[in-house]
Amino acid sequence: MIEIPDKPMTIREAAELTGLTEDTLRYYERIDLLPPAERRPNGHRFYTAEQVQSIVFLMKLKSIGMTLAQMQQFRKLSDEGESTLSERKAIIEACYRQVNEEIEHLRSVQKVLEYKLGRYDELLSNPSPDDKGCDLSTYE
Amino acid sequence: MIEIPDKPMTIREAAELTGLTEDTLRYYERIDLLPPAERRPNGHRFYTAEQVQSIVFLMKLKSIGMTLAQMQQFRKLSDEGESTLSERKAIIEACYRQVNEEIEHLRSVQKVLEYKLGRYDELLSNPSPDDKGCDLSTYE
DNA sequence: CTATTACTTGGAGTAAACTCCAGGTCAAGG
DNA sequence: CCTTGACCTGGAGTTTACTCCAAGTAATAG
Known part of the structure; x- marks a missing residue:
């Protein structure tokens, strides 16, 4: 603060x-x-x-x-002033929900990143002549 | 998916x-x-x-x-190709950490929003002639 | 043969959010 | 009195990421 x-x-x-x-x-x-x-x-x-x-x-x-x-x-x-209180409350509530969704989204991408890091470790410990399908493949 | x-x-x-x-x-x-x-x-x-x-x-x-x-x-x-594997891994690791920080940041703002929603409820149930200090005050 | 549809290109225009600058004012210090 | 520094204004320029368009080609349908 x-x-x-x-x-x-x-x-x-x-x-x-x-x-x-x-x-x-x-x-x-x-x-x-x-x-x-x-x-x-x-x-x-x-x-x-x-x-x-x-x-x-x-x-x-x-x-x-x-x-x-x-x-x-x-x-x-x-x-x-006061007359818009509930409107403002609705805006902040919407923000709150959107932030929740964003956090969920970020976590889902983190899972993809974790998977990718695992793939990198595999390739680093067991080098292959061709790493296609690593970097740019998706997870799900 | x-x-x-x-x-x-x-x-x-x-x-x-x-x-x-x-x-x-x-x-x-x-x-x-x-x-x-x-x-x-x-x-x-x-x-x-x-x-x-x-x-x-x-x-x-x-x-x-x-x-x-x-x-x-x-x-x-x-x-x-392969020669940049560890560099790419480092990038993805950095992304991962940044996402963690972003999630923490979002959560901290959510707390502020929760506080604000509480203030709105107070003002809505107990109307005051002047709601200054509600909308634009900070939390911490 | 013509119209339609799905693409192609290069280039210009747009929106959001700054960012920078030239030229001006004002008060304080030497 | 002159300079310095902090601020002022209006306007122009920048960056990022598209988005749109005009003019052209190529295959297909009627």
Whole structure:
């Protein structure tokens, strides 16, 4: 877990905490994925701890395969407040199920990889003049 | 598991079996991800069961996050034969570990989603005039 | 003989998500 | 007063992975 200081942060600090670049933060604001950041008198953006946390959460959604457009949609629903609660809940539930499916998929591919590693070991311990059917064969 | 007929197939059949489009199969050949397909006397491509299986396997690698460039590299090593066996094994081992990490990551995000779903239920059963801090707050 | 269908090619266009840059502003340090 | 550094804007360019298209060929059906 990353410590998020409880004070207004510069875009540089927000970038470091979220793992994004400053350019990406500005880009996200431009495409309306993030709400317009507040500004200091000199025009520079600043970000509160809450805003940084909300970006961190959105990046978690991104990391499980949500597109920027979907995140945008979700964020807009949050902006609309309470009335969209059940809609947002449905979205997160769908995410949850999709992640389950993805985990199952990854495990199934891992089995194929295990089989392949076994084949490699066979071929390495008992070299054959022709290893066709090893690399590119499937498992099931 | 998909049945792959044991006979030369048209590009249309290969596309159906691999879940790719004909355009994508030709594209993969163009960028040298796939070796040049054999041709019938009229110039049409045909694919053997082995070739289709090898494409299916490459698509499994793709589905766990491998890029076309990485798959290309891997395929070229297979073409070089036995001498690259341990190199290919190392690649598949690295894939395996990365998939493990990805599964762990997905599970960690699932925990965040579970927490969020709990928050939604709280707010739905006990409505508050202000749901700030729900949608966009993080978990950890 | 013509139409249809299944392919072929090379090249251009698209979508998503950045990424980079030129030129400008502003506050602080020497 | 000048420079430096951090930020600003709008716009253009990049990468990845397709996706589509126009024009052409080849075998088959009517």
